Amino acid sequence: MKMAKPTLLLIDGNSLAFRAFFALINQVDRFVNHEGLHTNALVGFNNLLDGIVDPFKPDLALVAWDAGKTTFRTGKFDDYKGNRDKTPQELVEQFEPLRKMVELHGIKSYELPGYEADDIIGTTARMGEVAGYAVTIVTGDRDMTQLVTDDVSVWVTKKGISEIDHYTPAMVAEVYDGLTPAQIVEVKGLQGDTSDNYPGVAGIGPKTAIKLMKEYHTIPEMYERIDEMKASKQKEKLIAGKEDALSSRDLATIRTNAPVDYDLSSLTYNGPDYEAIIPFYQHLDFKAQLVKLANQGHTIPAPTGVQNGADGEPAHDMNNTPLEVRSLTATNLTHIEQLGDEISFYLELDDENYHTANPVGFVIGNNEHGYFVSRDIELLVQGTPVNRILQDATVKKNVFNAKGTIVALRRLGLTLPNVAFDLLLVAYLLDANDNNNDMGALAHENGYYAVRTDEEVYGKGAKFAIPEADEDLFEHLGRKAMAIQYLKDPLMAKLAEHEQTQLYDDIELPLTSVLADMEATGITVDANTLLEMRSKLTERLAELEQTIYQQAGHEFNVQSPKQLGVVLFEEMGYTPIKKTKTGYSTSVEVLEKMGDVPLVASILAYRQIAKIQSTYVEGLLRVIHGSDSKVHTRYLQTLTQTGRLSSVDPNLQNIPVRIEEGRRIRKAFVPREKGWRILSADYSQIELRVLAHITGDKHLQEAFINGEDIHAATARRIFGIGPDETVDGNIRRQAKAVNFGIVYGISDFGLAKNIGVSRKQAKQIIDTYFEQYPGVKTWSEEIIAAAREQGYVETIAHRRRYLPDIKAKNFNLRSFAERTAMNSPIQGSAADIIKIAMINMEKALRDAGLQSKMLLQVHDELIFEAPESELPILHELVPRVMDSAMPLDVPLIVASHEGETWYDAK
DNA sequence: TCGCTCACG
């Protein structure tokens, strides 16, 4: 039996670092650790070490680096690599940690003044060959393939660093049309290299170079035999370029005799030093790596600065506490009674929609007394110890997703008073980017790694399955409960540091209960109204479809933008106005610009109806609960970057209103009792009022204090309309667009597009606006400066949004962050206000002993159902509670309307 | 699963 040769792995540090850096150059500003160190090259390099070196387990390994700019090559040829751009600072700062990374992976680094990494590798490769090693070289530079022999293979990364070509002598012959590895320098000598900036022979490219070397083998031999060549332009070029060819060949040749000062025996590969690499990864914010290591059973210490206990003891073992879960049985059920006055509780469901999902298990306990797990949901019902504790208002509950838990328990007949800590909610408040609803992912983001993601444990999509083995499910649930417990103190401490304790205690946590109530109450939808609409719309669609086929001259899928594009812009020959990534754009914006084309008009009508039909009529019919004829949306309280709610399953925040045909959908939303009415109350111009408040702009405030029509007032100011003149409707429309623009973080381009003026005119309008409202101008400059300095912006209630891109080099990313810096405090503060109003509203309704129910929130609007008799009270109470939610320097104005249906409450 | 389109504030 043949013994396998020992292995030597040689890594071209510089070329791979460059490859890794430029592979992620687009996202260079996204890969930044908490200290501002760029990490894109580090990430790529680490993947390479993890993905190639560690599994390879070579006997010997070495990473070679360039020592500096000056080498023997620069001495021979002044301009060698002379046209290279300066190495970007973002990469330069990564070299030192790169070397550290190599060391921590158990690999020796080496550099040699006067030589390039290539030469070190060439030299070491020959040393290895002689000593009987199988040598593998990993590089991003294909020229290294000149070192290939039977014993030396070269792996070259391509497409960034994700794919690798393996070069053997056979592979070289294939790529270079039969040439040997040694002949690669001959080809390079003739063709030159633009990136290394040596010339080769002018007028000779790779094809000719290969052809010549097939015939003459080497450059010196070619010049010896040059007389055999027939007279030609090419021959003249070769003769003229002889000196360049020879010197270029020399530059291309990797040295195999560099004076390295080590023996092979000093290159032993030691493998990663986990003890040391974990803090290194923590420093770089390599979360994914840490999760992987935690899953492999390594202990991850708490990140520095995070304290585990109130006593200030560092959480050294936060991720290393052995899990103690016990299956809850009849015999140990009484242990539950001894858990004390604070517990973690988690109820697992088989679907994210907690209104309909089935409970599949739960965990209850704490670190002090252990955790108890069960699949038996009967253990939660009335009369059990678990039931008593959950409903005991003196016992603090620590949970993940309080709202979902409350709604799901409510379906089982339980309440959940005294929720102290909601991991999902707190993590979101600390950083709205942590809006993942998976506990594992979220815990990892916050430095706790001893819990896996649901996707890992349960799978996803069609593969989703709750583990059959008790031990698998129970371990996951136990770890979830521990994650909640362990993250409580550090995250609550962070809330306090961020001055967000009030936001949490007084707004978000109370709101959770209010929302749970609204969702569970639901709103009644009259299916018959929708069914009638459906048959009418079906008819209209069929008619329109036939019309469209006639107008187009043939049948096609009207709903396919791709097919429509072909019909309009190829068959019918209209000029495309806008393109998308994948083809012609056929959006409303484009179609409306096409003028009076009958087909286009039909398409627009068809799309409108089809939208109403599929999204609203059919979409709503699908989600009406059979049991109560209601729809129960879920408000996502931990998703948006600004602090708004969002609504899913169904989305009740985008029910049509602007166009009459769609608006009729609202006729299906009715009160739950006969004779009751729907009442809707909305804030007038809440965002502009918030803007007036936080900018302190006197002119803007004055307009609101005097109760003026705000868009008309803006029009007077920016278009210089006198007090006696009337504001023309079109002018007011433009001013309205300007006001919107200001709220969105205005740009001349955006405004121009929106109101159809030139960019120059738009810029003029904006300049005038800022002259007229100097407080707004000053504030927008200050908020951007503050974002740059602190890295985040805040709402009135200290809701925080981080803006890492505010310092991006990329103009688009940076501009976007700047607009966001202006918009988020405005949109977010408006969200703060209505949230407070909702909390106060529930209390006001309860205190007044009313039967009326708050059902929906649509950003600046609240919708109620009420018995006829309570309406007079509501028309007074609702606007009062809403307009007094937060005292601002300008008044908040609320209007209320009632009707038989949501449609009529206008 | 992604991109397009379109519904809302």
Next chain:
DNA sequence: ACGTACGTGAGCGAG
């Protein structure tokens, strides 16, 4: 020179 208005969710076609 760059090429964008802010925040969402759902349905559909196409790969």
